[in-house]
Amino acid sequence: MRNKYWMWLVALYWASSSYAQVCQPEGMAFRVKEEAFNRSQVEELSQFMTDELGPRLAGSQMSERAEKLVVEKLKEWGLTNPRTEVASKFSRGGWDNEKNYVAMTLPYYCSFSANPKAWSGSTNGLVKGECVVLDVKHKSDLEKYRGKLAGKVVLMPVQQEYQISYEPLASRYTDEQLQRMTLDRRPGKPRQASDSESRKAMQELQNAVTSFMKTENVLAVVSGGGTFNVPTSRRVEYQVGDSQPVPEIILPIEDHGRMVRLLNRGKKVEMELDIRNRFTENLHVNNVMAEIPGSDPKLKNEVVLIGAHLDSWHGGTGGADNASGCIVMMEAMRILHTLGISPRRTIRLALWGAEEQGYHGSRGYASKYLYDSEKKKALAGYDQFALYLNMDFGSGRFRGVYLEESDQAVPFFETWMKPFKSLGFNTLAPFKVGNTDHVSFSVLGLPAYQFIQDPLEYGRTYHTTMDTYERLSLEDLKVNAAIVAWLALNAAMDNERIPVKPGYPEAYSR
Template sequence: MLKAKSRRKIKTRMNTRFILTGFAACLSLSPSAQTRLSDEVAYRIKNEAFANSKIEETSQWFTDFLGPRLAASKNGQRAEALVKEKLAETGLDNARQEFAVGFAKGGWNNEKTYIALTAPYYTAFAATPKAWSGSTAGQVKGAAVLLEAEKAEDLEKYKGNLEGKIVVLPAATTYTINFEPLASRLTDERLAELATDPRPQSRTGAARPGGNRALPGAFQLRDTLAKLFQEEKPLAVLAGSGAFNVPSSQGVQYTAGSPEPVPEINIPIEDQGRLVRLLKKDIPVELELDIRNTFFPADTLIHNIIAEIPGTDPKLKNEIVLIGAHLDSWHGGTGGADNASGCIVMLEAMRIIKSLDISPRRTIRIALWGGEEHGLYGSRGYAQNLLYDRTEKKKQPGYDKFVLYLNMDNGSGRFRGIYLEENDMAVPFFQTWKVPFESLGFSTLSLRRTGSTDHVSFSGLGLPAFQFIQDPLEYGRTYHTLMDTYERLTLDDLRVNAALVAWFALNAATDDARIPVKPGALENLPPAR
């Protein structure tokens, strides 16, 4: 973070003006040479966000009405069409469904899920079928078999013994009581830690415990297991995933048009643990289940849903300030915190800007990405198609017109700052822009990198693309599970977040200057996956 004395020496070309319908406003000069929109504009954004908020009704619409939004599923396609209409109804221009990339898995829908223990006694289990796994032949009943293997060779003993059985995979994790609160906000100490530049340590790549050294063996075992199940044809395979008796959502490896896989079902680790303990004591276990899934092999496309507030400056209107979040979710729950929350905030930010009749100099574009949960398909396709062709190693026309991308995908917690991806040139911009919102808890500028969501599709190209630092709340316990519903949304935090996105997007769309691209970022890029 730059000291005040140094900031005063920064040269600037900024004498920013912008067009406002209904009122005129001047730019506010901060103690640095960087500029921002006036405090009056900040006030009007806050007032619209807090006094006239649409967050609650939009939150219910994205969760209760749209439901789960698995990539390429029929309900995911329904959601895309409805969201496109919603963007148009909000008054945004050129609302569209835009092709991003092919999706080899194809479409898949879960239509029925039932599973119960029937011996040594009856109890129904909560369960979520793994996406792109197959169906049972109606309601079936069978004996459970515990499969234990650490390497591929251990599977030999199961050949010829699994047909007509229900395979229970061994427990990978067990529940341990945790005395930490279920929900939390970032402490001042943690925010101070995030504000500390971690370089050069961040480039040494500190590995997680165990590292990735075990991955090749794990992948080999997974592939061998899949082949074994396809040959042996057990009735189903049960895995443990998700705690507090709530299963989580996952998918299996599958390519559209391939033979339908064996049904695979996630049950909570508590239920899986019960089955494993019974089987290890040689107590006969029987289960019945009825799983119905449907495949749509022709649905092999990922789309993004996009709309704009057009820029008005003849010289700058083709430059793009991009805000976004991923629209797709897993099929359990309704994808509330992950990531209806981000879509809600981005749509509300655009509504706020439109409601104030502010005409930005640059175009502000909202993009709700498809296929994020399976590998950032939507944002990677956008980057490949419009910004930089990794195969040909050449810029697309949109690269030099890319101004900023703001992403939300860490649950519904309040924005406490922003990860600036080691882009030192972004610091003076956000240092100045954030001032009117510091009283709402937004204070931390972190030069750390963060991953696993859509901003990396752009920051990897050196472009200024950033993910917000958010209060975790209860995100780690509930995302990708049946619990991820409307109830996971913290509406007041979403109101604050929408105001912040509207403010930052307007500043970026109005400023004479732009956050620079990282020098040399396009050199030695790996080819597109």
């Protein structure tokens, strides 16, 4: 009986030790925090990434300019091999807004905070025209407008109305909310109903309306989106080689709604617009990369990847979405490089291109280095992939990690996060999240994770003209950079690494 007891203890020990959850010494944690909090470059980086770089729409000339300036910054810091890498083809091409003036002139004058839709066309200089509301629910409804819209400014129907909210504009997660996040949702996870047919019908109607507007020679199309007199950023469907689309404008729902209400009451409304957009044939998406090379002969080819997307929408300067993530990841690399740390595995920085247009940068990286989808074959980089950490949920402080249903990751993060629990970084959420670059890797079964972040005011500012430097919480970004530096260091030094999900990559192929 005694022998069986000891055998059970030994088996339990080896089971719990199969992944060597080793945390770097407290002295090293102190050094990381000291550099991150007392010699931070977050404020300088924040102004650089927003005020200096400006908007960074995928494929645009401003995006190419930003890539060059970021590479120069990384070279200035002395990181290894700062560069741009072509990630994928980009059939939309480049688009930059060069002039934007929109106003109502009748029944009275009012200039608007307007935002042209990306990849929409230009007006022929300053144009003026009467406004008309287009109320189309079915393709057949278009016929009643045929021959009546030339030289008109077409207002789309109101799709959204402002609702008074009694919730705070900015918030942080409460302890109760974070505790609920630790509960595993898988047992009761409902199957998602498919709405592909309704989406397809909506897209077909939208395509019909777009085509009709062009044949009718309208001056411009105006829609509503965004509250508090702040318009959102959107795009039109365009491919290089297409004829230039009709100019399309987004107004805040309050301004758009005002004109629609006036027209519906029989009042005459007129507008004037001067929109100039430039199209360029930029047919590729780039990623910005740099490394701290690994030093262990056996592990140096394995990669701990940290990243965020460099592209933004065109209306603002992409402060929260996602200059904030780039600031944190760049600052984390600076901290580790400044401390002179020589990691066993390579730590690689990746600032992705065209995330907002469909994860082009991170998907391109995965296709080039990790997995060939056509051949259904893992590439050399798949077995060398140690970890990916992503930031793309605004400027709020890290409160933990979404584990993508990876139970094997729990003991690693539980061990590595200990020195930062006093800063509120203590939650492990078992479930998956989407809508950002870590998905390009997690779908392959690889250990790739997005951080849980305090929401702050993200919901009302992202994808709007308000997403600028003022949206950044510098204190939170300092904490986040220290956490990324610490986790990346631990992952680069540990004897073991978080395993690929069981059954992958074969499960991705099916």
